[in-house]
Amino acid sequence: MKELLEYLREQVITLTVYNYEGSDERLETLAGAFSGAGVAVTTDTTGRGSPTNLGVLHRGDEVFGARSVDEWEADDGFAAAFEGDDSDRAEIPHLPSDGMTISPETSRTKMVGISRTFERRALRERGGRLVAGFQTLSTITGSERTRAVYDRLANSGVSVTVCGYPDATIEDPPFEIFEDTDERFREYWFLLYDGNGNDSRKAALVSREQDPSLYDSFWTDNPETVDQLFALGSAEYPELL
CATH class of the missing domain: 3.30.870.10 (Endonuclease Chain A)
Known part of the structure; x- marks a missing residue:
């Protein structure tokens, strides 16, 4: 099943939080909010260690948007990215991992x-x-x-x-x-x-x-x-x- 699991990972849009500074509980809450929309949450670091708490939404090398963790958590952050008007949706396309x-x-x-x-x-x-x-x-x-x-x-x-x-x-x-x-x-x-x-x-x-x-x-x-x-x-x- 390794190949099937890898295939599914390739279909998933990921929110990678760079240089995360925060509690495990906060990160788990963020991951829970995104998982229902078929978005995985991971962390990574940059060589300089900055900027901190930057969440980049991407699928592989294709980047759809970047916001701070605070903005993604805000009422008009995650929700607006996927449920906003047409101008919002133009920035972040329909999720290929829908369902x-x-x-x-x-x-x-x-x-x-x-x-x-x-x-x-x-x-x-x-x-x-x-x-x-x-x-x-x-x-x-x-x-x-x-x-x-x-x-x-x-x-x-x-x-x-x-x-x-x-x-x-x-x-x-x-x-x-x-x-x-x-x-x-x-x-x-x-x-x-x-x-x-x-x-x-x-x-x-x-x-x-x-x-x-x-x-x-x-x-x-x-x-x-x-x-x-x-x-x-x-x-x-x-x-x-």
């Missing part, structure tokens, strides 16, 4: 909630292709609810593949199992659903474990992005997708 959420420290509980939301979409659709990776197969065997959800998905008509390191045996599964014996996907929690041809049902979650029970996560219901992830995944991991 995407970024969360650098997502809890395991949150990950389960996101997965359940996307699984329900597939259950309602009763068709299509769903590929899910939960790091280890014991995630399935250790949760009666998770096993029941995936049994229902497969029995409803969804083509399901579950990926995980084979640290447990799943008895009589109605879905396909991909045993990640070489641990290629051991660090990744992911779910890709193609919507069964229905754009409104398409969804994807791709994340990597950073610390125990904390994940660097991207999730989206943008149909074009989901299609691209399936195409990339099929090219990189044909044995899985």
Whole structure:
């Protein structure tokens, strides 16, 4: 899933705060405000160490705007940049990461909630292709609810593949199992659903474990992005997708 995660990072607009001087709590609040719009927040330093607290909005080398952290936090800072009149929007274009959420420290509980939301979409659709990776197969065997959800998905008509390191045996599964014996996907929690041809049902979650029970996560219901992830995944991991 490394390639898919890197692809998602390339699509994201980033606010890089240079020479940040402030508390971790303030930075986390700023990141939370931006993540809902599909914007990641990072920090960096310049050789001279100045100016301080300068937030540059960019995608790669393409710069869309620069303001101080105070201005980005102000009521007419972040909001005006994305919800202002036409003259404001000319400076900062429509976000290509529209429909995407970024969360650098997502809890395991949150990950389960996101997965359940996307699984329900597939259950309602009763068709299509769903590929899910939960790091280890014991995630399935250790949760009666998770096993029941995936049994229902497969029995409803969804083509399901579950990926995980084979640290447990799943008895009589109605879905396909991909045993990640070489641990290629051991660090990744992911779910890709193609919507069964229905754009409104398409969804994807791709994340990597950073610390125990904390994940660097991207999730989206943008149909074009989901299609691209399936195409990339099929090219990189044909044995899985």
